[in-house]
Amino acid sequence: MNPRLSVNDTVFASATRAEHDVLQRQREAFLSDTSAVALLDAMPGAAMILNRHRQVLLANKLLRETIDPADSEHVMGMRPGELLHCVRACERPGGCGTTHACSQCGAVGAVLECLSTHKRITRECRIRTAGAVDGGALDLRVHATWLAIHEHEYVVVAVEDISSEKRRAVLERTFFHDLLNTVGGVQRLAELLDNEHPDPEVELTWKHEMTRLSTLAVDQIMSQRQILAAERGELGLQVDCVDLTELLEAQVVLFRRHPVGERRRIELDCTRTGVLHTDPSLLARVVSNLLKNALKATPEGGMVSVSAELDAGELTLSVHNEGVIPQPIQLQIFQRSFSTKGGDGRGVGTYSVKLLTERYLKGDVQFVSNDRLGTLFVIVVPDLDRKEHRLAA
Ligand SMILES: Nc1ncnc2c1ncn2[C@@H]1O[C@H](COP(=O)(O)OP(=O)(O)OP(=O)(O)O)[C@@H](O)[C@H]1O
Ligand SMILES: [Mg+2]
Incomplete structure (x- = not known):
């Protein structure tokens, strides 16, 4: 997090929050309407009441039961992404809703539109959360409904888990x-x-x-x-001594014959590789997802370049294609179920690259996409036979 930013800095939704006593008054006004409270607890899924600063005033019974006990005392005043441990919520001091990526978040979008139109808004939302076993991916459908009680306005947010x-x-x-x-x-x-x-x-x-x-x-x-x-x-990890050139050549050969590789060239540079202790099948899966995406984004006659370099027992592998990924799409790369390719059931490629590389191969994945460089995905994977990784595995 950038230490020079203040809590009110934002590049998307307002970062302003109400003070504790204001939150308390807003919450009490809601609680004074016993039928509203009863309806909230009767809802079949998780639901929360927000004020116009998108701060949580109240969580229904079902949501309270699923919240991390460490958070339950501080629910009031948090924003939904903070409650759900969305990875974006701790990127800026302003919290949930204030980053560039938040502009693509269905949940923030639904709440903002609901506040401005007073209509019921439903949007899908994909978030990455910190810490969960499944890589922390959540697919949610968020329903936001405007409500006024006495002089206070609220947004009722109902959350369906559609994972x-x-x-x-x-x-x-x-x-x-x-x-x-x-x-x-x-x-x-x-x-x-x-x-x-x-x-x-x-x-x-x-x-x-x-x-x-x-x-x-x-x-x-x-x-x-x-x-x-x-x-x-x-x-389970199946670590083996992997000849990287062999593994990469096999993937390239596969894609040269694959329909997505038709009339496209794949260039492979393995001059500075050797052997690495890793899981060959997971590494091949990661390479295959990156190659497939790069080839799909490459027009006929175009080229995709793959290069690998082994240095101090660490593999750096990059897959490059021409063309730039538009900014709104860049903000959603690695999220499960995000795809521009149409049809349900897509959007697993980059999500699984991240999950397999980081959680299983103990490595790291990054990408850059701009006019100067085109699109470059880079994974860095360590040798799993090294002592520190054997202990961590
Ligand atoms: N190398 C790339 N060049 C251009 N766009 C890319 C590249 N990699 C990913 N994308 C964009 O990111 C989106 C998400 O990619 P991802 O691999 O997660 O899902 P998908 O390719 O759409 O579907 P699936 O991999 O499940 O078949 C793609 O739909 C595409 O718009
Ligand atoms: Mg893909």
Whole structure:
């Protein structure tokens, strides 16, 4: 956090907060309406009452039960993101709602629009929270409703956890769409191979294609299994001595034959690599997600560059593509379920890169995207055989 910023600094929503005695009066005015309080506790999901500074005055019973006990005494005056431990809420002294990224947050957006229109506003919101096993990703649907009691105005915020809905959408996409496509391809090739082709060269191509597609099908299932296990914190690390050039070349070959790699070049620079103790399957998954995104963002005839460098037992791997990611999209990279590619069930790529790299491979992932550099994703991964990582694992 920048120490020179004051608590009232903001680059998005107002940072101003009401003083404690004002909060107390606003809360008591709400509590004096016993039917409003009863309705709040009768709500089937988590709900809270905010004042016009987006500060929590009251949390309903269900929300109180889920709050970290350490926070329960200080609920009054907090903002929703602070209560939910959103990673953005502690980036600036002004707290929840005051960062650039908050401009893309559905929850802040719903509350602000509700305050200005007095209408009921519903928005989806994706947040990353600190500390949870699943990498801290929350998919929420937030309903904000304006309310006036005596001379005070309030916003009732009801929060639905739609994480399971989103996960189901991912599963459905994988099983009913991507996987069916792949298996459908295997089936067509098997039918072709049923009747001998006069040209053995053609038959050999079909066999190779069949091997490629069945490997892809297994990979699609594994990928899904890995990410679900990673989110539950149940993914076991399988550390091995990995030849990085081999691993990266295999990924590049895979994507040169993949439809997203068609008519695009992939350049690989592995001149300064060697072997690293890490989990090869997780590292391959990270590389594959980065490569797929870079290729999808690259027009026909364009190029994606991958480079890897091993220094003092640490791998720095970068994937570069031309073009700049627009600022509102940059602010949402790494959030689960955020995608510009349309259709439910997307937005797992960068989220799983972060989850697998940071939580499992004990590394770090960053990106830059601007006119000068284009788009560059960089992961730094340590050697897991080193003593400090063996102890931490
Ligand atoms: N290298 C890149 N170049 C340009 N845009 C990118 C790049 N990587 C990610 N993005 C943008 O970030 C969004 C989120 O990426 P992410 O990989 O998380 O999900 P997705 O690619 O949309 O879906 P999925 O990976 O689940 O198929 C993308 O929709 C795209 O707009
Ligand atoms: Mg992706």
